[in-house]
Amino acid sequence: MKLYGYWRSSATWRVRIGLGLKGLAANCEIVPVDLRSAGGGEQRSEAHGARNPMAQVPVLELDDGRLLTQSLAILAWLDAAHPSPPLWPADPWPRARAMEIAEIINAGVQPLQNLSLLQHIKALGGDPEGWSREVIGRGLAACEAKADPTGPFLVGEEPSVADICLVPQMHNARLFGLDLAAFPALLRAEAACAALPAFLDARPERQPDAPAPH
């Protein structure tokens, strides 16, 4: 397999975690797509447009050339093709709750603090950082309200798609200067994830296209 992505893309990061939890990271070549390259980003190139007409990352390419986009669809595919360990809880209600938290982040937060929207708000003379803090703060408050009070993970005893979406979103929240002390359940789940190699190895600064530390 090949994963077309970008070290700092939170949606790519989710897929890296999923590959790691499934023990598939070594079977998947990471192909960087530079969202910050000159000319508006490599994701808008003809080559990448042929992979993803949305001009976004991540894209998973299977060994037979089939292409799949959208991080949650890719995670669902990995889960169906490689069932153990599951990325979704087995029982219907925890499964729906994990999906709910994942979608709060995937559809309710991340698209609204995506680079192209922030560039649009900035071009209009708005305050993209303030907008992002508001959007992320509201989304994380909803996740906190939905999380299991006891944990250790957001929904139950094992990491799920909810935690996979949470970890990159918490990182983004800190980049925008949010105070996360109001979200103890989220901090607890994030800490439980940070103890797992799959989550550690997926971190942006560990990716081949990340800049060297200074």
Next chain:
Amino acid sequence: MKLYGYWRSSATWRVRIGLGLKGLAANCEIVPVDLRSAGGGEQRSEAHGARNPMAQVPVLELDDGRLLTQSLAILAWLDAAHPSPPLWPADPWPRARAMEIAEIINAGVQPLQNLSLLQHIKALGGDPEGWSREVIGRGLAACEAKADPTGPFLVGEEPSVADICLVPQMHNARLFGLDLAAFPALLRAEAACAALPAFLDARPERQPDAPAPH
């Protein structure tokens, strides 16, 4: 069950279609939440905030009081609790592709033409209609590229979560004045859906909170 929603909300519309396909519409009370009420919308009321901290619709309330938000999580719950007919294809690859198209709309389009963002762009002196046309056009082009070329539905022989997300998005595209002639596979799937009572009964103008026709 109760479905808290709004007649024109495309995410609520998706859940109405799912309830109809499952034969559950008669078991579900529709509770209108007026997104256009004075004071910024009933979704921001304390009562609705207790149901959904994201201050959005839809919210499904089960008979025992459990609450679930996010349209795709609600559809996944309905599918798990009432498996027939399935809303997701059974085989892993069509299943992933249906999820991909659903997420292109759910995460890649709908959040970027949501009322609160359009109000923000308008307040900054921008062009919310132009922005929306661009976002919807790009998303529908991606769906067209991903759809089955033969149909009748977007992925295979039965309506799936992909079609459930498509139909309200096509309606929104027309509201914004988009020319849909470039999307023959989407028009074909939309027409196949329009022949089904579950899709017809879920249309916004048939909802109790829709204004009387003039």
